[in-house]
Amino acid sequence: MNPQEQIAELTDRLNFYNYQYYQNSSSEVDDFTFDKLLEELSALERQYPEWARPDSPTHRVGGTISKEFATVYHRFPMLSLGNTYSEAELAEFDVRVQKGLNGASYEYICELKFDGVALSLTYENGILTRGVTRGDGVRGDDITANVRTIRTLPLKVNGSNVPPLFEVRGEGFLPLAEFERINREREDIGEPLLANPRNAASGTFKQQDSGAVAKRRLDCYLYSFLSEPEIFQTHEESLLVMKKWGLNVSPTWRKCGSFQEVMAFINEWETRRFELPLATDGIVIKINRYDQQRELGYTAKSPRWAIAFKYKALAASTVLNSVSYQVGRTGAVTPVANLTPVLLAGTVVKRASLHNSNEIQRLGVMLNDTVFVEKGGEIIPKITGVDLSKRTDASKPIDYPSLCPACQTPLIRKEGEAHFYCPNEKGCPPQLQARFEHFIQRRAMNIESLGEGKIELLIDRGLVHSPADLYELTVEKLLGLEKVYKDVETGKTRVVSLREKSVENILTAIDRSKTQPFSNVLFALGIRYVGNTIAEKLTDYFGNIDALRAASYETLVSVPEVGDRIAQSVVAWFADSDNQVFIERLRLAGLQLVTDRVAVEKKGETLVGKTFLYTGTFVNFSREELENEIEAHGGKVLSGISKKLNYLIVGENPGPSKVEKATKMAVTMIGEDEFLAMLSS
Numbered sequence: 248m249n250p251q252e253q254i255a256e257l258t259d260r261l262n263f264y265n266y267q268y269y270q271n272s273s274s275e276v277d278d279f280t281f282d283k284l285l286e287e288l289s290a291l292e293r294q295y296p297e298w299a300r301p302d303s304p305t306h307r308v309g310g311t312i313s314k315e316f317a318t319v320y321h322r323f324p325m326l327s328l329g330n331t332y333s334e335a336e337l338a339e340f341d342v343r344v345q346k347g348l349n350g351a352s353y354e355y356i357c358e359l360k361f362d363g364v365a366l367s368l369t370y371e372n373g374i375l376t377r378g379v380t381r382g383d384g385v386r387g388d389d390i391t392a393n394v395r396t397i398r399t400l401p402l403k404v405n406g407s408n409v410p411p412l413f414e415v416r417g418e419g420f421l422p423l424a425e426f427e428r429i430n431r432e433r434e435d436i437g438e439p440l441l442a443n444p445r446n447a448a449s450g451t452f453k454q455q456d457s458g459a460v461a462k463r464r465l466d467c468y469l470y471s472f473l474s475e476p477e478i479f480q481t482h483e484e485s486l487l488v489m490k491k492w493g494l495n496v497s498p499t500w501r502k503c504g505s506f507q508e509v510m511a512f513i514n515e516w517e518t519r520r521f522e523l524p525l526a527t528d529g530i531v532i533k534i535n536r537y538d539q540q541r542e543l544g545y546t547a548k549s550p551r552w553a554i555a556f557k558y559k560a561l562a563a564s565t566v567l568n569s570v571s572y573q574v575g576r577t578g579a580v581t582p583v584a585n586l587t588p589v590l591l592a593g594t595v596v597k598r599a600s601l602h603n604s605n606e607i608q609r610l611g612v613m614l615n616d617t618v619f620v621e622k623g624g625e626i627i628p629k630i631t632g633v634d635l636s637k638r639t640d641a642s643k644p645i646d647y648p649s650l651c652p653a654c655q656t657p658l659i660r661k662e663g664e665a666h667f668y669c670p671n672e673k674g675c676p677p678q679l680q681a682r683f684e685h686f687i688q689r690r691a692m693n694i695e696s697l698g699e700g701k702i703e704l705l706i707d708r709g710l711v712h713s714p715a716d717l718y719e720l721t722v723e724k725l726l727g728l729e730k731v732y733k734d735v736e737t738g739k740t741r742v743v744s745l746r747e748k749s750v751e752n753i754l755t756a757i758d759r760s761k762t763q764p765f766s767n768v769l770f771a772l773g774i775r776y777v778g779n780t781i782a783e784k785l786t787d788y789f790g791n792i793d794a795l796r797a798a799s800y801e802t803l804v805s806v807p808e809v810g811d812r813i814a815q816s817v818v819a820w821f822a823d824s825d826n827q828v829f830i831e832r833l834r835l836a837g838l839q840l841v842t843d844r845v846a847v848e849k850k851g852e853t854l855v856g857k858t859f860l861y862t863g864t865f866v867n868f869s870r871e872e873l874e875n876e877i878e879a880h881g882g883k884v885l886s887g888i889s890k891k892l893n894y895l896i897v898g899e900n901p902g903p904s905k906v907e908k909a910t911k912m913a914v915t916m917i918g919e920d921e922f923l924a925m926l927s928s
């Protein structure tokens with residue numbers, strides 16, 4: 248390839264990666280590879296400026312705007328950041344700063360580089376009026392409704408000297424715990440897993456249904472303040488005041504007076520960042536004084552007064568000793584790599600996920616190979632490659648089992664799915680155990696006193712085969728049972744024994760589970776693809792198990808959020824005679840198979856993410872109607888005045904103490920008319 252072709256090829260390729268990344272929230276390559284290719288293109292363009300294409304990604308912010316949202320022009324452009332992975336290049340940046348400031352002294356503010364989605368938020372008269380994505384830097388998508396679902400983002404800012412109009416910028420992200428929760432739930436119902444927290448956050452912010460967005464608890468850290476005229480002298484001052492006004496500023500930033508201090512900050516956070524509740528991919532270094540920022544200025548794509556130092560994904564190399572195969576609740580078989588223990592990002596890694604057999608093939612990994620293990624945003628490290636230079640005759644191909652490792656049933660693979668499955672749903676021990684664990688979890692029947700090995704013990708002794716058997720347990724059957732567990736890895740033993748107190752706890756919890764609402768029972772049944780949310784939708788629609796059982800495929804697909812796959816799965820589940828017996832046994836045991844709640848019909852989303860309390864009487868609504876109206880529009884009714892309350896709706900003859908408390912806590916008070924206007928806004 249000649250340089251012109253090379254430039255064209257790189258331009259097309261990087262534009263494609265950008266498109267996938269910003270438009271479809273998916274990464275075709277890892278960030279390090281992307282950044283290296285961009286650098287390569289940049290170097291070629293410097294050498295052969297005549298071949299640089301007008302659509303080159305080197306001069307432009309990578310994002311795009313979409314048709315699904317209204318387009319908003321930014322008051323101030325939203326730029327990217329220059330980045331580097333090396334200390335030497337960072338030192339060069341420092342030298343450029345020195346020169347640019349003609350020898351004047353300066354300070355840096357170092358912050359973590361949060362790995363999410365850049366957001367611009369506008370406040371008018373203290374009220375959050377607009378949330379916009381970075382887009383192409385000049386204009387972005389208006390995602391105000393979605394941004395309002397972020398609980399830590401104040402809908403109203405209170406404080407002294409708040410300018411009538413200002414903009415704050417920050418990073419919207421999906422906390423790691425939330426990312427893991429969503430993936431556990433997806434795994435539970437057989438949905439494909441979200442790849443990483445950044446892409447998950449990006450995809451979530453772009454959803455049309457802000458009710459669905461609210462269910463994923465997005466969060467946001469703010470790191471920049473803009474107003475005209477400027478009201479601060481330094482970035483530090485802006486961070487302190489934002490914090491004081493209740494805007495969520497991460498406490499991890501530090502002022503650094505020298506390059507050495509910057510390096511110390513970078514080194515300190517290389518491993519500490521894994522303790523943070525969100526994914527980070529580097530450090531952002533910014534000149535503190537605004538006048539010096541102005542003096543240094545901007546390129547077309549990024550400020551000259553700031554730079555990102557990005558951490559290479561932390562990697563270690565170690566030996567793959569064996570592969571274990573875990574069988575999940577749905578029968579899906581997941582290969583797990585057992586490694587020679589190795590230190591990575593401050594923790595000892597002994598295991599890594601291999602996802603599925605495609606992944607083993609893609610990596611070309613063999614037993615006894617030396618492999619690279621990386622820790623990214625996710626908790627479980629992953630194998631990213633094989634060190635072929637260390638491969639010896641000892642390397643042997645991984646024999647993917649054709650039989651279930653637990654029950655020896657031949658595994659099957661459904662078309663279009665990456666996983667192999669054990670089809671022996673009713674007899675495969677790990678599937679059985681996982682079904683029990685699903686049944687007893689808090690969001691289902693809430694019998695968690697059966698956790699930690701106790702269920703295993705009951706299955707082991709043949710006391711329970713189906714969750715319905717739980718309701719026939721007695722003190723006599725349980726008292727005195729004991730089992731010694733030996734950890735294969737550590738050799739340590741653990742005794743699980745059922746004495747009087749734990750037997751009492753178990754039986755009480757089982758008894759109490761009979762009052763769990765129908766939607767919990769429905770979720771507990773473990774019908775594939777019927778997660779918590781779908782169980783609630785089905786409950787709202789059918790109201791009881793008999794109506795659901797009688798429902799045809801056509802009826803089911805007409806239920807909100809129920810698609811083809813779920814409907815098929817529900818029909819198939821009820822057609823199974825064992826499941827019918829199961830339900831009858833649960834009915835006899837006294838479980839709730841009918842709902843007692845009156846479904847609130849959804850009317851709109853104008854109140855999503857907002858919280859309300861009311862006081863007094865109203866012209867258009869009874870109190871109950873008012874509550875229903877709030878919920879029907881996606882809002883939430885709180886039980887008292889707290890920091891979490893956004894609006895107090897004040898009717899006639901309001902309670903003086905509520906009004907007084909709301910005034911003291913600066914809660915926004917609105918009348919019935921304003922509330923009506925909000926409903927339809």
Ligand SMILES: NC(=O)c1ccc[n+]([C@@H]2O[C@H](COP(=O)([O-])OP(=O)(O)OC[C@H]3O[C@@H](n4cnc5c(N)ncnc54)[C@H](O)[C@@H]3O)[C@@H](O)[C@H]2O)c1
Binds near residue numbers: 275278282417418470
């Ligand atoms: N893997 C892929 O396919 C692919 C494709 C496109 C881009 N990317 C990655 O994205 C990068 C380009 O994205 P970019 O233009 O958003 O640049 P960037 O993410 O490297 O840096 C700019 C962004 O950093 C964020 N940020 C986080 N913490 C911050 C803080 N404390 N202060 C200021 N900003 C902070 C802001 O959102 C800002 O817009 C590339 O370098 C690459 O690593 C990857």
Ligand SMILES: [Zn+2]
Binds near residue numbers: 656675
């Ligand atoms: Zn099996």
